[in-house]
Amino acid sequence: MRISRQTGKSAFTDRTGMVSASSAPTAAAHAGLSPSAWVCRFAPLVSKSGAVLDLAAGGGRHTRLFLEQGYKVVAVDRDTAGLAGLRSPHLEVITADLENSGPWPLPGRRFAGVVVTNYLHRPLFPALLAALDPGGMLIYETFAAGNERFGKPSNPDFLLRPGELLEVARGRLRVLAYEDLEVSEPKPAMVQRLAARAP
Numbered sequence: 001m002r003i004s005r006q007t008g009k010s011a012f013t014d015r016t017g018m019v020s021a022s023s024a025p026t027a028a029a030h031a032g033l034s035p036s037a038w039v040c041r042f043a044p045l046v047s048k049s050g051a052v053l054d055l056a057a058g059g060g061r062h063t064r065l066f067l068e069q070g071y072k073v074v075a076v077d078r079d080t081a082g083l084a085g086l087r088s089p090h091l092e093v094i095t096a097d098l099e100n101s102g103p104w105p106l107p108g109r110r111f112a113g114v115v116v117t118n119y120l121h122r123p124l125f126p127a128l129l130a131a132l133d134p135g136g137m138l139i140y141e142t143f144a145a146g147n148e149r150f151g152k153p154s155n156p157d158f159l160l161r162p163g164e165l166l167e168v169a170r171g172r173l174r175v176l177a178y179e180d181l182e183v184s185e186p187k188p189a190m191v192q193r194l195a196a197r198a199p
Contacts, residue, residue, distance in 0.1 A: 073088075
């Protein structure tokens with residue numbers, strides 16, 4: 001697994017320490033620059049006493065959301081170019097290929113919140129649960145079976161099976177909300193959503 005780290009105090013800090021968005025084409029090319037309504041709904045339940053992990057952070061829409069709300073954020077993605085314009089002393093960016101059978105890039109680290117959207121790699125489920133602080137929130141939203149009707153992703157490896165997020169949480173997390181439904185915005189899709197708290 002290739003891993004590199006950049007902290008807000010080096011590559012991404014400006015003199016003001018403020019979060020700033022880049023006009024870099026890579027960030028703009030990411031669809032859906034607005035944060036997910038699901039993530040926004042449950043973000044206030046994440047304790048500010050710990051950091052938030054934004055896994056598969058993409059262009060940083062949820063990284064921005066949590067930074068703007070005063071959280072420390074660790075953003076992980078295999079391509080972090082979309083995060084290059086974010087500046088904050090509270091941001092740590094980790095470049096890691098999470099699907100290359102290497103070690104988990106955050107061994108022993110725990111988070112007040114773990115956010116995952118539009119990403120599914122089932123072997124990471126145990127690491128995500130283990131990364132939650134006591135009382136930590138898992139906020140997860142991604143494509144589900146049936147999405148093949150609408151286009152990509154259509155490979156079953158990238159689509160949650162019916163009730164799969166509930167099974168991941170069963171006996172490990174307290175489920176606060178769960179949905180498995182067809183949505184029309186930002187584009188038609190089948191999705192599953194979970195908001196759950198660690199004991």
